[in-house]
Amino acid sequence: MSDNGLSPERLTWMYTQMARIREFEERVKRTFEEHPGVIRGHTHLADGAEASIVGSLAALGPDDQLTSTYRGHGYPIALGTDTKALMAEIYGKETGICGGYGGSMHFVDVGRGFLGTSGIVGQGIPHAAGAAWGAQIRGKGQVVLSFFGDGASKQGAFHETLNIASLWKLPVVFVMENNNYQAYTRVEQEDANAAAGEPLAVKAKAYSMPGVTVDGGDPVAVYDVVRGAVERARSGEGPTLVESLVYRLSAHGNIIAPPGVPLHYPEHEAIHVFGNVEEYEAAKRGDPVPRFRAKLVTDGVLTTEEADAIGAAAQQEMQEAVEFGLESPFPAPEKALDHVYA
């Protein structure tokens, strides 16, 4: 028997999803170098948050739902959305998951419970609560996960929504991925709790709901906490605020440049803003993907060969996703007017 009731197959599934997300994000980043101009606008990567994403989603049942932020590539990958359609969306192609209308920041896959991603910080939080109200009315035991970052917890939308969600005992779990940076600003520069040396999960106290801080680099620990919160929500006891401590391994987003200037991913803000190389190197040493791999190998869940095969399969899958995205046609320009009104 393995950790927290997770079978070896489930643990292997978790590692596989983490490896797939990482490889997808690596290929997005490489696209900026290898195929300049293919990706437009602003793209935000989830590398470093794989354990938190997969640990959280592993706690969901088949009818549960979620909303996320514009750092949203990882969730649909773990849910099983075709990575070809996701990469093609980032490349603005007709074959993309949203037909090229949404791009990197607005993935959606309603059939898999992924309801939508707002590109505006914090504004997707009430969307999750609204979907949870719907679940409460239906009474079929659905739960909604709301993913957002530490920066969002300074938005009114966060506070208004946590108040109502707790008041109405909505079946929603608020998963705050605290990566310590609000875009380029360190959390203790903008968060009163952080500045006072407290975890951000203390914000839950103001809304009379449990607040839990968890190591977001450990998918089993995240699963354990989120599963408890999901069970609480499902049984009608209301929401929980989960603060998942992660470290994003890429910068906030790619450099946004005028047309004609190559876009690229700069170094993490720890280095290029604060000159703190050691912080970043320490985070790299704690990288959750190799860390979980090593744990599974040590625990005998995977052999090194099996782990290598998972990595190789992810590489092959994402290579195909890149090729599919590159080869896919652009949408016809006049399709821009196809979805103004439903």
Next chain:
Amino acid sequence: MAREIPYIQALGEAVHGEMARDDSVIYFGQNLGLTDEDPYVQAFGKDRVRVTPISETAEIGMAVGAAFAGFRPVVQLYMSEFMLVAMDQVVNEAPRFYGMSGGEVKVPLVLQAGYGFTAGWAGQHTGTIYGMFMGVPGLKVVVPSTPADAKGLMTASIRDDNPVVLFHSYLLTLEPGDVPEGEHVVPLGEAVTLREGGDVTIVGIGWTVGKALAAAEQLAADGVEAEVIDPRTLAPLDTGAIIRSVEKTGRLVVVDQATRHASAAAVIAAEVASEGFSALKAPIGLVTALDATIPYSQPMEEYLMPSEERIVAAVQQAVGSSPVAA
């Protein structure tokens, strides 16, 4: 069978009727459904009728999420200015998802928001702000001018698969009018011609429709026959109906309770100038509120508002000061 009821009651009848017809319609907002005796709570229960805190961002944001989940939320916002604290949800969330998702995600919801309470509410509760919303692709903007339209347009708004802001006129709240009993639907996006005439087209919106009709009667006594059109829906705007009328009359006066540069009148004038210029025999007249924060004191407040007299003056300027020859 129609009977006379006030405008505000007609709106409520539509919400109640749609909640009875469709279980997915939910109704919420501040200071409503407070007791078990509340008629909405009695009819539909507290799952579907909920009082909220004063949290417009969460209220409207949760409406978006409930719409994601297959419901048809109606948010009672009372005053349209309260939307301004939640502009992201109104402008940059609700109307965006259908387009951004390539048509996969529909967001059917209604925001009921009163506007233009120029009855001593001073600077922050008197705005006529629908013009701010009519340029947002994906958002529908509806402004009923009669009790019958209030019921019919609210019903259509709830049934629509898009986010709709229904601006009800506070000044018309208690205005009585004949309203059909039972189901009554007025399609969105269709203007109505309320009075036919060949000399000038007057477009009124919401509260100013009545002013336009009264001005038309006054003008008729001087031999000027005005055609009066109510767009009823500002987005999508029935530009064609207005241009067809201008092609007949050759003159246009647009009357709007909004301040000029934030008005729907400015947009309508631009459309007619752009698409119907060859039909125009005179410059387009704009009768709007004057550009100032609405003062509390009654004489100053009234000074800023469009009036029957100002409409008549604008029409007279458009047709020339003398009666129009046959």
